Amino acid sequence: MYLTRWTFVGVCLGLMVWAQPGPPLRSLAEARKIQIGAAVEPSLLLQEPQYAQVLAREFNLVVAENVMKWGALQTARGEYNFAAADLLLNFAQRNRQAVRGHTLVWHQQLPRWMYGSFTSAEMEAILSDHIRTVVGRYRGQIAYWDVVNEAIGDDARLRSTPFDVLPGYLEKAFRLARAADPSAKLFYNDYGAEGLGAKSDAIYALLKELRARGVPVDGVGFQVHVDSSFSPRQVRMAENLERFAQLGLEIHITEMDVLLSSTGSRAERLERQAQVYREVLQVCLRQPRCKVFTLWGFTDAHSWRGASEPLIFDVDYQPKPAYFALQRTLQQP
């Protein structure tokens, strides 16, 4: 009887250990002095217990996938809705997670009213009001703000946006954000600029010029929305990050996801995806100024890329080879 009971307890403990995917990424990241983050839809925190559990267990940084964008916060001029963003902030506080604010100036997900015709003075008032209200509300609670998102187009020129009517709006946005929360680090964030090339040259030139003029830009975010053929070595990602580091900028990987390739066996496709995650994390770990590694979601059940399984947990919240690749890479000296 005695033996049987202890055998039973032993089997249960064994099963519990087996069911755990090993040390959580967040504790391994802490030991490497970086933060590991994920983009979050706060409504899912209420709807899916596993979503909240895995997020709390694995990540020490969260970023709102949508709910802190202009279109979500200020649906009508001067009318703000902070309910979903507050939910995320509360979750992060309870789970000792840093928060990234995303995003203050972007050409997408703007409310319809922003496409009205405004004078320069009106746009200045609109921009100031938004940044003061939003950044001010979370003063001291948001570690990093993506102040400007994707301002450079794929043609390596400044995009046209409703903000254009206000000359110097990029610079003004950074200065307003600094004034509203001096403790937050302020970022320029973009995609398709991971490696050397015309687009990253344009971002580099822009940030160099802003820094030279004393505009408070603290860091640059590389999104890394890629597919399984991505190779950091091929695009010379380490060299690219290094030149931004030389400007004195902090470097973050901000939105990584990796499309699963459509060829090969399932095991091969998952391994190829894992390899891309591994290589990008290695580049970050080898760059002293790379301090944050963030995924755009974490479960394939909820990704803006639909059914292409781009993340590190599967639709049932089970860790994929990509998860274990990150775990092992964080454990390597």
Ligand code: G3I
């Ligand atoms: O808000 C409506 C909601 O009311 C409605 O019920 C629902 C039904 O489809 O649509 C909701 O809006 C969608 C929103 O996501 C929230 O789910 C929009 O249609 C959809 O376009 C929007 O997509 C987001 C996209 O940004 C907008 O451009 C993605 O979820 C989000 O992952 C994506 O994130 C961007 C980053 O902010 C910047 N970098 C690139 C990245 C991927 O595109």
